[in-house]
Amino acid sequence: MKVFKKNKLGSIELKNRFVRSAAGSGVASKEGFVTYEVKDWYRKVASGGAGLLITEMMTVWDDSNFPEYYLRVDDDKYIKGLKELADISHSYRSGIVAQIGNYGSLLHWEPNKIPVGPSNVKDAISCIEPHALSEIEINDLVNYFIEAAKRVKEADFDGVQVHAAHGFLLNKFINPYYNNRKDRYGGSTENRSRIIVEIVDGIKKACGKDFLVLLKLNSDDYVNESYGFKFDEARKVASYLSNKGFDGYEITSGLAGGRISPARPLDEEAYNLKHAKIISEENNLPVILVGGIRSLTLAEKILNETSINSIGMTRALTYKPDLINEWMNGEQVSKCIACNKCFVTDGQLCIFNINKEAI
Ligand SMILES: Cc1cc2nc3c(=O)[nH]c(=O)nc-3n(C[C@H](O)[C@H](O)[C@H](O)COP(=O)(O)O)c2cc1C
Ligand code: SF4
Structure with missing residues (x-):
């Protein structure tokens, strides 16, 4: 089956086309270090058969707006623990990339600190009015992403995934409702995407062209048209960014904490397929499809009938981390x-x- 065949993303060889998409663990130490429980979780998922693992979103900047007990990568002190995760993944021949990002105004973790945004437009979900980043602060933020990627590389990861989805900071930059800047970071699709271009460009320069850099992009926020990021704009952003250095896209949707979550509660399979298919057809970049995939038959059908490169799954592998190994011996729909x-x-x-005791 195609889904079990070897794959290549950028210059990284992968044993199959299954990706364990980002999943917060909540079992890091209070300060964001890798713990025994985090390692145990990665061991289970890596030994379960996924070709590529994507970590939870790790904060790149100590701006106080991130939760405790989640992994961090905003300081060199985190490198040692992260290296253990890379070693675990590689020992099962799974690649591993670190998802890096900033929460922006959608989720607020530190009441005494105002979160940041492209403009000071009140978040329609959290009702928080963020501090609008100055150009100097944007430059600093880009450097935090680059420094984080350098740490991830030092920890022997295969690459990073820049998180520009689910309503977090970079998702807000590309959304014309939340970004009303009048400078070179606002206005046109090109300007709103500029911060993302600067990030990928800086990471590739600092970490080398073989270091995998993926982008997680919302195809649609699926919230009120007046403030949601819609597919027509996602399509333009995907097209504009397609030759700016990324090695692939992961296409998702919804808002963390919003009415339509990135992980839909409905029994709907492959709910991002329609949009991911179009983005894949229009751009010469590998696309990972995530969202509601829970059967081997559907995964294989998608790879055979579309140009989508890989299948991302989170919840199916949370329920059963060794589902992919089991699928090698035949179909069973995730429960x-x-x-x-x-x-x-x-x-x-x-x-x-x-x-x-054991999953
Ligand atoms: C518990 C949990 C934590 C998640 N954490 C993240 C995260 O840190 N970053 C991210 O981009 N997506 C995160 N997601 C969303 C998943 O990566 C994925 O996009 C979503 O769950 C849909 O895929 P699925 O139907 O295979 O679960 C999380 C999902 C769950 C269920
Ligand atoms: S069944 Fe388990 S893995 Fe699936 S959504 Fe519910 S809690 Fe998460």
């Missing part, structure tokens, strides 16, 4: 019921696995 309770359990475990 994940898409209830999204793993967002709120301790350690972001599947409700069906809590209290089980």
Whole structure:
């Protein structure tokens, strides 16, 4: 089957086309270090068969706006623990990339500190009015992304994924509703995408062309038209960024904490397929499709009938980290019921696995 065949993203060889998409663990130390529990989780997912693992979003900047107990990469002190994650993944012949980003105004973790945004437009979900970054602060932020990528490289990761989806800071930059800047970071699609171009360009220069750099992009926020990022704009951004240095896109949708979550509660399979297919056809870049995929038959069909490169899954592998190995011996539909309770359990475990000694 195509889905089990070797794959290449950028210059990274992968044993198959399954990607474990980003998943917050909530079991890092309070200060964001890798713990025994984080390693255990990565061991389970890597040994379960995914060709590529993507970490949870790690903060690149100590701006106080990030949760405790989640991985961080804003300081050299995190490199040692992250290297252990890379070693675990590689020991099972799985690639690993670190998702890097900033929360912006959507989720607010530090009441005494105002989150940042492209402009001071009140967030329609959190109702927070962010501090509009100055050009100097944008330049600093770009450098935080680059420094974080350098740490990730030092930790032997295969690359990074820049998080520009789910309503977080970079998603806000490309959204014309939230970005009303009049300088070179606002206005046209090109200007709103400039910060992302500067990030990928800086990372490639600092880490080398073989260091994988992926972009997680919303194809649609699926919220009110007046403030949501819509597919027509996503399409323009994807097209504009397609020759700016990225090695691939992961196409997702929805807002973290919004009415339409990135992980839909409905029993809907491959809900980003329509948009991901168009983005894949229009651009000469590999596309990872994520969102609601829970069956081998569908995964294989998508790869055979479209130009989509890889299949991303989070919840199906939270329910059963060794699902991919099991699929090698035949079909079975994941029993994940898409209830999204793993967002709120301790350690972001599947409700069906809590209290089980071994998943
Ligand atoms: C518990 C949990 C944590 C998540 N954490 C992240 C994250 O840190 N970064 C991210 O881009 N997406 C995150 N997601 C979204 C997933 O990467 C994925 O886009 C979404 O769950 C849809 O895919 P699925 O249907 O295969 O679960 C998370 C999802 C879940 C369920
Ligand atoms: S809690 Fe379990 S069943 Fe519910 S969405 Fe998460 S992985 Fe699936």
